[in-house]
Amino acid sequence: xxxAAVILVDGLIYAGWLFIxxxxxxLVFGVLxxxxxxxxxxxxxxxxxxxxxxxVYFAWGGDAFPYxxxxxxxxxxxxxxxxxxxxxxxxxxxxxxxxxxxxNVLVTYAVFLMLEDVMKLVWGVNPYFVYxxxxxxxxxxxxxxFYVGYDFAVIGMAIVVGLAVWLSINRTRxxxxxxxxxxxxxxxxxxxxxxxxxxxxxxxxxxxxxxLGGAMTAPMISVTPxxxxxxxxxxxxxxxxxxxxxxxxxxxxALMVGLARAASVHLVPEAELFIIYLVMAAVLLWRPEGLxxxxxxxxx
Amino acid sequence: xxxxxxxxxxxxxxxxxxxxxVLLPDWAMFLTTMALAKGLVSLGIVGMMRxxxxxxxxGLYYCIGAYVAAMISNGLGVSxxxxxxxxxxxxxxxxxxxxxxxxxxxxxxxxAMLSLALSMVLYGTLAKIPAIGxxxxxxxxxxxxxxxxxxxxxxxxxxxxxxxxxxxxVGTVMRLHFDSERGLITLAVRENxxxxxxxxxxxxxxxxxxxxxxxxxxxxGGATAALALGHVDPEFAFWTTSGEFVFxxxxxxxxxxxxxxxxxxxxxxxxxxxxxxxxxxxxxxLGGFLLAVIFLLPDGLGSLARNTLRRxxxxxxx
Numbered sequence: 364x365x366x367a368a369v370i371l372v373d374g375l376i377y378a379g380w381l382f383i384x385x386x387x388x389x390l391v392f393g394v395l396x397x398x399x400x401x402x403x404x405x406x407x408x409x410x411x412x413x414x415x416x417x418x419v420y421f422a423w424g425g426d427a428f429p430y431x432x433x434x435x436x437x438x439x440x441x442x443x444x445x446x447x448x449x450x451x452x453x454x455x456x457x458x459x460x461x462x463x464x465x466x467n468v469l470v471t472y473a474v475f476l477m478l479e480d481v482m483k484l485v486w487g488v489n490p491y492f493v494y495x496x497x498x499x500x501x502x503x504x505x506x507x508x509f510y511v512g513y514d515f516a517v518i519g520m521a522i523v524v525g526l527a528v529w530l531s532i533n534r535t536r537x538x539x540x541x542x543x544x545x546x547x548x549x550x551x552x553x554x555x556x557x558x559x560x561x562x563x564x565x566x567x568x569x570x571x572x573x574x575l576g577g578a579m580t581a582p583m584i585s586v587t588p589x590x591x592x593x594x595x596x597x598x599x600x601x602x603x604x605x606x607x608x609x610x611x612x613x614x615x616x617a618l619m620v621g622l623a624r625a626a627s628v629h630l631v632p633e634a635e636l637f638i639i640y641l642v643m644a645a646v647l648l649w650r651p652e653g654l655x656x657x658x659x660x661x662x663x
Numbered sequence: 664x665x666x667x668x669x670x671x672x673x674x675x676x677x678x679x680x681x682x683x684x685v686l687l688p689d690w691a692m693f694l695t696t697m698a699l700a701k702g703l704v705s706l707g708i709v710g711m712m713r714x715x716x717x718x719x720x721x722g723l724y725y726c727i728g729a730y731v732a733a734m735i736s737n738g739l740g741v742s743x744x745x746x747x748x749x750x751x752x753x754x755x756x757x758x759x760x761x762x763x764x765x766x767x768x769x770x771x772x773x774x775a776m777l778s779l780a781l782s783m784v785l786y787g788t789l790a791k792i793p794a795i796g797x798x799x800x801x802x803x804x805x806x807x808x809x810x811x812x813x814x815x816x817x818x819x820x821x822x823x824x825x826x827x828x829x830x831x832x833v834g835t836v837m838r839l840h841f842d843s844e845r846g847l848i849t850l851a852v853r854e855n856x857x858x859x860x861x862x863x864x865x866x867x868x869x870x871x872x873x874x875x876x877x878x879x880x881x882x883x884g885g886a887t888a889a890l891a892l893g894h895v896d897p898e899f900a901f902w903t904t905s906g907e908f909v910f911x912x913x914x915x916x917x918x919x920x921x922x923x924x925x926x927x928x929x930x931x932x933x934x935x936x937x938x939x940x941x942x943x944x945x946x947x948x949l950g951g952f953l954l955a956v957i958f959l960l961p962d963g964l965g966s967l968a969r970n971t972l973r974r975x976x977x978x979x980x981x
Contacts, residue, residue, distance in 0.1 A: 398772050455954075464772050465717045469913055470957060472906060477950035483943045596783060596902055603776050636787030640780035647777055651769060 365506070370625045372505060376514045378621025379521035383579060385598035386528060386613045387572025393608030394545055394565035397456060398464060400471040402573050403595025404478035408447065409574025410590055411482060412439035413581040414491035421495060432496045436578040444571035452566040457559065475595070483588055490585040497582035517579060521617075524572065529610050541565065545608075600643040606653030615654060619646075673835045676921065680827035684820055692819050694931050696891050699826045701725075702927030704884035705911035706837060706920065707877025713841065713917045714870055715853035716770065720778030721908045723785050724755045724881025726900035729889035730789070731755075731882070733801040736890075744806035744825055744890060751886035752879045759878025767870035770856075782900045789897035800896025803889050822891050829883065834920045840876070841920075845869050910949070914956050916963015926964055 388402045399405075416435040425431055451474065459467050500512030532538040543551045544561045552558050577590075584590075601620055605612020620639050627638040634641070646654065687695060704725050708718055728751040735741045735750055762781065769777055790798045805814070808821050840846050848869045851859045859866050889895045898904060907930065914926040933952070937945030960966055 458958075465715075465775060466957070468717075468719075468772060468775060469909070470954065472909075473950040473953035473957070475950070476946040476953070480944045480946040488943070592903065596779070599776055600780065603773070607772070633791045634787075636790055637784040640784045640787070644777060644780050644784070647769070647773065647780075648765075652773060 366629060368506065369508065370622070370629050372508075372510065373628065374618075374622035374625035375518055376510075376621075377624055378617045379518035380576070380580065381597065381601050381621055382521040382614055382617035383517070383524055384573065384576035384594055385601040385617060386524060386610060387569040387576070388598050389602040389605065389608055389610060389613045390528065390572065391566055391569035392602070393610075394541060395456065395460065395562055396464060397459065397467040397471065398599075398607070399569070400468060400595055401451070401474040401478055402471075402569070402598060403591030403593075404475050404482070405443065405447065405570050405573035405591075406577040406580075406594050406598075407482060407586075407591035408478065409440050409443050409577025410581040410584075410586045411486045411491065411577075412443050412574065413578030414493045414586045415439070415486070416442075417493040417496060417582070418491070429495060429499055432493075432499070436496065436581070437575065439578045440571055440575035443574035444567050447574075448567035448570035449563060451570070452563050456566065457562065460562065475591070479588070479591070486586075488588050490587045491581070492585050493582050495582070513582065520575075520579060524575070525610070525614055528568075528572075532610065597639055600639045603653055604643050604646045606650075606656035609653070609655035612653060612655035669835065669838055672838075672921065673831055676831050676834065677827075680824075680831065683827070684824055687823075689816060689819060692823050693891065694935060695928060696819070696823045696826050697888060698928040698931040699823075699830050699924055700884045700887040700891065701908065701931075702884075702911065702924040703830065703833060703880045703887075705908045705915065705927060706833070706923045707880035708908055708912040709915060709917055709920075709923055710837065710840070710849075710873045710880075711870070711877055712912055713846070713853065714849040714866075714873060715856075716774045716870065716873075717909060717912070718778040718874075718877065718905070719775040719902065719909060720780070720782035720905050721877065721881050722900045722902065722905035723778070723782035724759065724878045725885035725888070725904065725908070726782070726785055726789070726895075726897070727755050727758060728752070728882030728885025729895040729899050730795065730801070730885075732886035732889040733803045733895045734795070736804045736806070737801060742804055742807045742812075743810075744808055744822075747806060747890065748829075748883055748886045751882045755882025755885075756875060756879040759875040763871040763874035763878070764867070766874060767867045779902055779905065782905055783902060786897050786900040786902075789900065796896070798897060800894060800898075803893050803895060805893065806890045822887070826887050826891075829887075830924060833880065833883075834924070837876075838920050845872060849873055910953060913953065914963060916960070916965040918962060918969050919965030922963060922965035922968065 384406055388399060391397060391399050391402070413436045416439040417432045420432050420435040421429075425435075455470070455474065459470055497511065497513045500516055503510045503512050503515060532541060540551070540556055541561055543554070544556060544558055548558050576594075597620070601616040602613050603616075604619060605614070605616035620642055623638050623642045624635065627634045650656070683692070683695060704721055707724075708721055711718055731751040731754045732747045735747055741747060741750075766774060766777060789795065795801060805812075805818055806822070808825070811821070813821050848859060848864045848866070851864075852866045852869065856866050885899060888899075911923065911926045911930055914929065915922040933948065934945065937948055941948070956963065962969075
């Protein structure tokens, strides 16, 4: 019984993290129809930017109010989104709207390769450590076990992010416009919607979410080159399980993968590295386009 | 493609590769051996790409081939290169035949991601099994050639010639396959799958066969790479390895078989030289190169040859 509780808590913590790193990927795919491999690099850039900004914050006397380091993490994600997002979208991706999905995967793969080295040029190859935000929230005692408070903050953040994305798409005027663009970009343009701006906005939002995932992770790990390589594949698995472009799907996918991995860590540790892909393969066998994928008409 | 052109191409390729055995310095011969072995893996991807499918998990077969080679040469003491590679191809062909019919019903990114998932499952499994080296991998003994056990330059040359011979044979067979009925159905699937089905052809069957061929080529490439390197590790199945095979396939395009091997050699050259001179920026070149190909040569290097041929024909008519 206790083991089940441990698996549940571990699974939820991991699921929260997974949701934050993958929801941007599904958002960008939903609007732009681009499966962005560079999402992993943007996550890594977010982690580096977060680590750097928190470092700067404490160097400038942040010790007086250490909680400000959380703001520094979020600010880092905003900065990455505002700087990198428009460059990538305006400079490159807009040339590939409406093209083959697989071609777009390759384009973003090229971006991924380039960003990996850009990060080495900017931040060097030595690891960055910022542990302060991680220890700041103290420990949480759950029955006989202690958890780091920050882990629960990640779950909280995932819920806030999920609600914010869902509400802004489903309950705001801007969200309705975005849905219209997803449904039919040409008709939206005819109705006076500035479609390129919607695309750019969605992409910048996706970059922000990727960078936020990275920035939130930075205090938990040592930030080193190659950080994005693993994350992107895990995020792919999550959004494919849920159905590409579906926010609810990403949440369900994150929960399934999170719980499956936690269960595997405690029950079958040998399977830890690939349980995610097993879950994904199983879901695709049962629902070939993911759990929440919309049915599409076939073109003859 | 006319028979004369096909035979001419095969003879020219043979002559070129034979010349390489004499002229290439040691480092270049090793590099070319690896490039040709990996080119075979990419050729399998090109075969699927003709039908619109891009596998982001060909490292699965590359890795299985490599581990089969390692295990039979270490465990069974079989070092004959023909036997080792034939066994590796048999195993990967069987695994491919198991997954092929299933994966043949998926399209686009779902195919790409599912194949990627399979390769990552293998990566995760191998990394966690200490009996076969875990993340460190295994060493592989040098191969022998029908009883002949060379060393040094002779071993390099033997490996090179073996791979070169397979490249010429497989390249010719693949060209014939591309121009066969099944190969042309594959091409039609890319244009419009449903129409092909309505015309009475089985797209699933064509795709499954392409998948099995690609698996066998992947197994051969992996086994040869393992023998040439003398070492295998789970990275063979990691998705970035598969990404490089896709890179070569895209660079080559779907039109030409020789273009695949040319592209593979280009990638290996770019990699070795930039690793040497710009160790921290070579992926920028690689990414930029890929983007340039996608922008400027959407049908790959193979289209250069096609366009030149067309221009020549137009020239003779005028």
